[in-house]
Amino acid sequence: MKEVIAHLIKTKRQAQGMTQRALAQGICTQAVISKIEKGTVMPSVELFAKLSSRLALSQEEINQLFHVRNLAQQTIFNQEMRRILEQRDYKALEVVLKRLDPTQLAGDDVYYYQWLQAVNDYSLSQDVESYRSRLEKLLDQVAGLPALYCQVLASMGLLNMDLEAYQVARSYYETILVRLDSLEDCRFKMRVYYRLAEICLAMNDQEAAYHYYSEALEVAKAAESFYLLGLTYLGLTKLLENQAMIEEARTACQKALQVFELEGAESGANQARWVLNRLKNQN
Numbered sequence: 001m002k003e004v005i006a007h008l009i010k011t012k013r014q015a016q017g018m019t020q021r022a023l024a025q026g027i028c029t030q031a032v033i034s035k036i037e038k039g040t041v042m043p044s045v046e047l048f049a050k051l052s053s054r055l056a057l058s059q060e061e062i063n064q065l066f067h068v069r070n071l072a073q074q075t076i077f078n079q080e081m082r083r084i085l086e087q088r089d090y091k092a093l094e095v096v097l098k099r100l101d102p103t104q105l106a107g108d109d110v111y112y113y114q115w116l117q118a119v120n121d122y123s124l125s126q127d128v129e130s131y132r133s134r135l136e137k138l139l140d141q142v143a144g145l146p147a148l149y150c151q152v153l154a155s156m157g158l159l160n161m162d163l164e165a166y167q168v169a170r171s172y173y174e175t176i177l178v179r180l181d182s183l184e185d186c187r188f189k190m191r192v193y194y195r196l197a198e199i200c201l202a203m204n205d206q207e208a209a210y211h212y213y214s215e216a217l218e219v220a221k222a223a224e225s226f227y228l229l230g231l232t233y234l235g236l237t238k239l240l241e242n243q244a245m246i247e248e249a250r251t252a253c254q255k256a257l258q259v260f261e262l263e264g265a266e267s268g269a270n271q272a273r274w275v276l277n278r279l280k281n282q283n
């Protein structure tokens with residue numbers, strides 16, 4: 001996929017007589033464009049949307065790129081879907097789901113679709129009880145599908161995090177922990193450790209928070225997700241600041257900023273800049 005995106009971005013840019021610097025202006029750095037065109041990094045959903053707009057990519061070109069029309073014939077929980085959920089880009093999730101025909105799905109994809117549709121519906125309605133009920137029903141249905149079962153557990157955990165029911169959220173993620181070694185998705189493992197660290201930090205269990213942030217950083221070496229790595233460094237910044245380790249917090253925040261800029265995740269970069277500016281004013 002990275003190579004396909006690299007070719008499309010480069011050829012469209014060159015066809016319009018646009019330099020890498022011009023394409024990057026106001027969106028990301030020229031270095032990020034260079035890495036994308038070399039196929040060494042995958043642009044985030046947010047960055048790809050901005051580049052598509054500047055290059056005036058047609059909807060047909062985008063559909064062909066992501067094979068949206070053929071998505072029902074593949075597993076629907078592919079790498080792009082994982083990226084969408086990692087970044088909680090619910091607008092992108094809604095677009096993809098609208099283009100799927102659930103009657104054409106079979107096997108495990110039926111349950112993946114039900115789960116993704118529940119996530120999407122909740123993002124639109126914020127109906128907590130309906131969402132909780134749908135997830136609980138799915139947990140019973142997918143108990144024999146370890147990877148999906150853990151994803152649904154994570155959704156339950158994230159729901160309770162948003163509701164600030166941190167002890168309940170922690171129990172869901174700790175249930176995933178005992179199954180983690182059997183899963184192959186490194187990015188999911190990293191996200192579990194990251195969420196546990198955030199929960200522990202909110203509960204003022206700083207020792208556990210530091211442990212889980214450290215685990216997340218270790219898994220990041222294999223996860224190939226700059227976005228999650230940036231989030232982890234940003235979370236570690238909060239922990240270090242709470243412990244009055246301001247210089248160490250600045251270092252972690254600077255790393256978060258560098259990672260977000262490399263990924264082209266402007267919202268994350270802006271958050272890191274704001275935190276870094278605040279830290280610079282502390283002794």
